[in-house]
Amino acid sequence: MGAEGGGRRRAPRMGVFVGCGAVLLAGCASMPDSGDLRGVESTPRQDAQVRVFAMPPRENAGPAEIVQGFLEALTSDDPQYETARKYLTGGASRRWRPDQSTTVLSDGPNTVPQHNRSREANDDYSYTLTGSRFAVVDAQHAYTPASGSYSRTVHLTLEKKTDQWRIDSLPQGVVMGRSDFQRNYVSVNKYYYASNVPAAEGGQLSTVADPVYVRSKVDAVTSTVRALLKGPTRWLDPAATSSFPSGTALGKGVTSLSPDDQNKLTVPLNDKADRVGRTQCSRMAAQLLFTLQDLTPTGVNQVELERSDGRKLCELNEGRAEIIASHGTAQPPEYEYFVDGKQRLVRMPSGSGSHQFEPVPGALGEGDRKLRAAAVSRDEDTAAGVSFDGQYLYVTSLVAGAPLGDAVLTSQGVSEDDRLTTPSWDGAEDLWVADRDPRNSRLVMLEKGAGQPIEVRTPDLDGRVEAVRVAADGERIALIVKKDGKTSLQIGRVDRESGADGRPAVSILQLHSVTPQLEEVTAMSWAGDSRLVVVGRESGGVQQMRYVQVDGSVPAGNAPPSLTGVKQIAASEDERLPLVAYSEDGIVRLSAGAQWQKVVKTGMAPVYPG
Template structure:
């Protein structure tokens, strides 16, 4: 439970908060007054990353309304154990209340309205109703999920017989707060596991999978993330990823906080469950931590030491060594960006953003004999797949000079161009995905290594027709634009693979979930990070917009891409340092690097893609 600072129950509420500075900012706090009253705040201020906010304890003779509002405010502070919030509760209510059960996010702070007052068994009592409009819920695993509908819960207060003070003796589990306070209090961080339903890369590397969760920004986020990582993946991912940590592994009893030392190394003491792991397994455990720390801090952590329960060393791993164990999103640095030029050939230009002009790719897909309307390039940039201009045929060829192009590997029988093949997509294992939009036989198809008979992918929860397909590099998540009843939505599904002796492999997309529910018309999308996508779409009655969304449906912190009119297609890389590339109806192929404005590349060009 919690609240946006500002309007409550139809009137402004002023609740004081303490603002404290961490050790790193002590010098900057020298001019802070050490006496005088606390000043109230009307709205949530933007806080510096090192500034912590502490709520005010209940004042003597506080009214029931002040107790409720003070309690809600206390829940939006940076109090690690919610100790100040518990001061507003009776002893029995404090023992029964679990603030970590869930976090409910509302569009605005909850309204608190008195709905009943009276006397029960000689004790004065009053009942308040908290209400609002739900936006999202964060569960016990720290997993975010969009939510909607009305929120309504009650808080019961009684006047204590001994002190004559009002206290809360009945309240819902978890916490609730407005979106503004949630954004100030929480941050999204990826923890990392290894894909379990795909084969290893040829070099023996594992494939990392990002599992985004929300933790409190100012309450030792590094330790929160390690505890969350050790507990295992969130429910949506746990069927397709695995952890190297033995079941039951936790931080050693008594460990309160983790932080880098002066060499930027983090020491992680573990309990006895990890005492007997071998060096290979320990290195994988340390790699998971290093990838997670890389996403948690701007500079990452250089080194991790894991310790046994007796304090002796289990293993040490550096950041460079971790990159040799597993393939991480930012390690997929492509050499080129690609698009279809005015001659309907596949062309490329350096991904570094140089001024070099686009050139046809080596091989048959770049020589112009086969006219193309869309293409996809394998992640190792050795092969490409192209869709014919009418959308009926899919070709696969190598990107080497003189390479020939055989017969089409797939055909669609759709009657119109819009009812045929979508732009294809390659996963990190070298498999090729494409959707056939033929209304008489709509299918999602997989060609293993881009060849052979296509596998029909099972999509039991799909409600609509697939318009676009993009597979994540990890091979366990897929993004789809799905059309139904004149609307199109962005959905993320989990890829599950199965094999039985003597039978063809099976591939299924399960638990599809909408990740941009506010958009009723999604026209283009692309993966733009380990757990982020860039999306082009419109809200109801609105204009086209470009935004980033997380795979859990939340909106990442940061600036959205600058506006661009008439966007038809968009391409991004999992390596977030690389520029966005788009096809604009007005300007052709354009490119956006960080901190710059959109720049024209060529007027005649369509279908931009990065490898993948």
């Protein structure tokens, strides 16, 4: 996301901390004691190593300057908002809870005076903060897109003892413009263990990412560890579990954590963790390692946990963590797949840059059944194919000579567009697909790709499912949903319970749109543990490609280069692997740092395993 433009920029009343020296930005803007104020415009982006500190109130500053200075202080890198509190009365400072929430506006907040000029002598001023809501980060650090207008009141009083204007009433939390939020906050994936997905044969657990936002230059490591210890965010909590005992927190007196010069982080814990065994402790340490691996410039590659008495509880490095739990980059796929011009399922070596492809072994590559779409299991041993007319779903082994067998699912949709979507495999090797038949529109799951299809309950679904992609963790699902001619990308939580007949009862709960700004979503794919790549169009706009987080935020970094006429997109949870797309140029591939390259003119339906 880029910083917003528009409007004149003031010289900010802030200090900039660079390396070991402090430099004050020159040109403090003079502000009137009364009258309307300009919006607090978002400050320009600073270098990642530059820390910005606010200036305290000027002696005899008027109400307008106090409000302006306070709002600017909210966007600084002041750890506990000490400078911002200097703009408040003592009582207001004690009542104010800045960590309760962060409200993000499209632009900086506008300030509108509400006082009556005839009452100025009564030492009474109020300003209304207004703007367009863009997002909210709650006390759990969870991000939620927002819309509508924002309006909150700030009240000032002239303190009798000091004869200085101070804010004595204000909304809880903090408020800032979007570009200030981007400069001040960073998205971090906390990692927990999937509650509803069984461990692999070797005992390896499945991890699930829980993205949160923390202040990037205000001890982000410590903030992230504290957030991890408090458990999953409310949306994910029913589907994720933590190995840390309930009530576990940092040890008494621990205020800051940082890795040593060997990239090892020592984390002292309170007495709630004193009695955990070695296996549980290793799982706790693995959660920390996965969570912190990309937060520091050099990463954290080893974690040591300490008891409340300072004795070592356990120690874990990256290699052992990958044995304990699966992770997005642990096992990159061997191949990329697509349907070629002969409607066969073919494959190319993954990440090699090769344009050479071959039919997959088995009936979907060697047989005469023509396909329109396919999905390959995450172990790359099994594939599911949708017939060219969209009516039949087949599942077969990727072994030479393996027969096709009977269809495992049949759609009764009259037209091809009202039949089966591209299927998707989850981490437990269950197969998901949607039937778009208007008379019986449904989402179904087949355990291990076989047996009687299980109709998935979707109580929050408002529209018809046009595409399905299940996350590797099996706990989250991405759906393209169509209603009234518009399509949106929605994320839901997978809930599994034991049914009365012994078969699982499966539901998708708390579906929510993560692309509220897009009127049309054409294609999507998981592109990381909590990130998707999306092809869509804003109202009145042209087709574009972008990344989006499962919480609806746009991750830092550049969007993929534009590509004309994209119909389908494929990405891997291993973010190092290239994007593959089906466009009007055929099958094309985008590797890191390169431009789109044509693989083959005739082909469609590209997929990675999953």
